[in-house]
Amino acid sequence: MEAVLVREEAPVRASDERHAKLEVRLKSITALADDINAFEFVSANGALLPAFTAGSHIDVYLAGGVIRQYSLCNSSLERHRYVVAVLRDERGRGGSVAMHDTLRAGQKLQISQPRNHFALSSAAGLHVFIAGGIGITPVMAMIDEVRKRGQAFHLYYCARTAQRAAFLDELKPLIESGQASLHFDNGDPRNGLDLVSTLSGYSSGTHLYYCGPGPLMDAIEAASAHWPAATRHCERFSAGAAANPTRSSNTDSGSEKDAPFDVELRRSQKTLTVQPGESIVDVLRCNGVDVDTSCCEGYCGTCMTRYLAGEPIHRDTVLDDEDREEFVMICCARAKSATLVLDI
Ligand code: FES
Structure with a gap:
């Protein structure tokens, strides 16, 4: 059942x-x-x-x-x-x-239902995980799966202190086998993992996964900037200083002047106009369309909606290029085309 x-x-x-x-x-x-x-x-x-x-x-x-x-x-x-x-x-x-x-x-x-915007690569020969604090949570499931696949991996687990680090008992065998290492900085990042040195050498087939507080994420992005974008995967708890590197090819910076556009709600048979300064979500709610949102900044994925026609301007840090062929985050996206048709 x-x-x-x-x-x-x-x-x-x-x-x-x-x-x-x-x-x-x-x-x-x-x-x-x-x-x-x-x-x-x-x-x-x-x-x-x-x-x-x-x-x-x-x-x-x-x-x-x-x-x-x-x-x-x-x-x-x-x-x-x-x-x-x-x-x-x-x-x-x-x-x-x-x-x-x-x-x-x-x-x-x-x-x-579960959604996954932080999936393991099926092409990786080596998986490198960097978890900061509570960012260890998705990584625990990922390591479990990688171990069952019998694939090579290493976990760098960064936290302020051991008392603030979850899952240490579960990770103990991996630390003893050299597949995981702990990096406690006592509140000073200078005492933590040397990201520049750790990520300096990229080797083909290696995929990097990282999750943690914003400053750590930004530092990892900078230190791994020379890695191919498709080999870097991250999940954020907050909007980043820069767009997610793995979503680079169709990410709009938001610096252009916003133009009005129409959203056609195909199933509801309504067409609404989104003015500069409004979001699609704002306009839907003003017109009686109930939409779930959480972050309203394009990083949580709650408002993901299928579109059927038109050309979105994506401003999220969740969807990869393939997802963007089909979905749009309506809390932050706009449209290049005059009309964006949503499957609502
Ligand atoms: S509400 Fe979080 S991505 Fe739109």
Whole structure:
């Protein structure tokens, strides 16, 4: 038996399989490190959950319409549960504090189906992972999958201190075998991993994956700038200083003067105009079309929408070039063409 998918009905909604929600029960909450808890979700009706691939994340629907994305850290072979690890961040946007302070084991809530914008390469001969702090969460699932494939890898795990680093017990065998190394900087990045030296030599067949706080991500991007773009893969928690290098070929900087354009909602049979200074999401909501968003800055993937015609100006850091043939992030994208036709 598969888990129940809940589809939204009215009002008009950007609704398809990707937006279908899952009813789950929070089975357990486990402390992993200082301010880091693991949350284990199982299907509310005891059924198997949809399969996922390593690097996937889910949206968690919290009280007050808050939607947050968390990477799955358990093995992608598991269908009986999803596990996320969350750092309680007082300076964040409130989602992690709500997860820590309001959720209780046994509670039912809704999540999205898993989505993956941080997938492992099937072409890599060597996988290099750099995880910063809570950025270890997707990497745990990715390492599990790489190990099952029998492929070569190395993990550089950066954190402030051991007390703030999750999964150290699970990683111990990898550290002992030389497949993982720990880099604690005690709050001073100069004491941490030497990124320039670590990433100075690119060898063919090596793929780099990185996830962590914004400054670390920016530093890794700079230090790996000479690597082929297709070999670098990242997942951000916040908008970056620069567009994701792996999305380079069709990323617009946003520096041009915005022009108005029309969005045609093919299924709703509506055409609306997006003026300079407005987003597609703004215009949809003003016209009674309900759309899920979270970051509104083009890095979380919640608002991903299929388009059917027209030429988007992509301003997200999530979609790769292949995805951009089909999808657009409507919180930040505009259009080069006079009309952008959306599958809504
Ligand atoms: S709401 Fe996050 S990418 Fe659009």
